[in-house]
Amino acid sequence: MNDTIRSIATIMSDLDGILLFPHVNMDGDALGSASALCLALRSLGKKAYVMISEPVPKNLDFLECGCCITDDSILEDVQLSLQLDCNGLRRIPGRETAWERGRLKGCIDHHATTSKDIRYDFTRIEPKSAATGEIIYRLIKDLGAEITLDIANCIFAAITTDTGNFQHTNTTSRSHEIVGHLYKVEGFNSKVISALIYDRRSKEALMLESAVLGSLDFYADGKLAVGKVTQALLEEYGCTMDEAEGIIQRIMSIDGVEAGCLFKESANNVRASLRGRTYANMEKAAAKFGGGGHVLAAGCSFNLPIEEAEKLLIPELIEAVS
Ligand SMILES: [Mn+2]
CATH class of the missing domain: 3.90.1640.10 (inorganic pyrophosphatase (n-terminal core))
Structure with missing residues (x-):
């Protein structure tokens, strides 16, 4: 309807x-x-x-x-x-x-x-x-x-x-x-x-971004890039999660990256923001974990520690870029 x-x-x-x-x-x-x-x-x-x-x-x-x-x-x-x-x-x-x-x-x-x-x-x-x-x-x-x-x-x-x-x-x-x-x-x-x-980002938000980008993990010959915004990082830089806005776009600006994933850890769950560049279907990957969105921009949540969420999601993302 x-x-x-x-x-x-x-x-x-x-x-x-x-x-x-x-x-x-x-x-x-x-x-x-x-x-x-x-x-x-x-x-x-x-x-x-x-x-x-x-x-x-x-x-x-x-x-x-x-x-x-x-x-x-x-x-x-x-x-x-x-x-x-x-x-x-x-x-x-x-x-x-x-x-x-x-x-x-x-x-x-x-x-x-x-x-x-x-x-x-x-x-x-x-x-x-x-x-x-x-x-x-x-x-x-x-x-x-x-x-x-x-x-x-x-x-x-x-x-x-x-x-x-x-x-x-x-x-x-x-x-x-x-x-x-x-x-x-x-x-x-x-x-x-x-x-x-x-154009109203704080110094702290830029420092946070640089820390996240400085510790990205790459998979599938650099076609998949995965970053993490943990509570510990937010505390270290004195940021709130909404200041992590835009980091996923920076990840997607890397040459050769077909899919990007940014884990965002909150007090009670972990949210994954997913982006695809051309063919990687992020909506399909997110849907496997009860999430959704669009083909090239999707998201899902896990009631698990970030390491456990990674273990589940990364194989799906590797498949999406291959
Ligand atoms: Mn919208």
């Missing part, structure tokens, strides 16, 4: 009291999409909030736009719970009770891997869209809301981050067309937004 954007706009036009749910470990697409839609709904006179359960990453602070809440009691009646840039309860941990409040449940996403643990009243899943922000832009237009400067900034952030600044293979003519429209919004300046997202 995949509903049209127009029909979703029609449904939403009649609703008030809307909670938007970006995925955990929010990125520019998840938060940008959620805030853009939240602002558009408010401009139409509706009560809308973005429900989160973690701090907004520093480099995305400008996307908050007064939309985010951690306590949903501010809404008396929740007519719609809408998941953005993700699907399934596993992607919104700690927010299940708030999610259940929605009389209707919806999902707008571009991840092909879909979870079956939620019965949605409507869904729009477009695996060919580079970012959920592309779908949200069209939804805002169909809702009849104006693309304000704040909304334009949110949509631009969503698209630039999920396309790797228009370098990933998921980038399409439509990604550029939508951004082209954003340039017509009064005051829009892509350079300013890019600098906010990409």
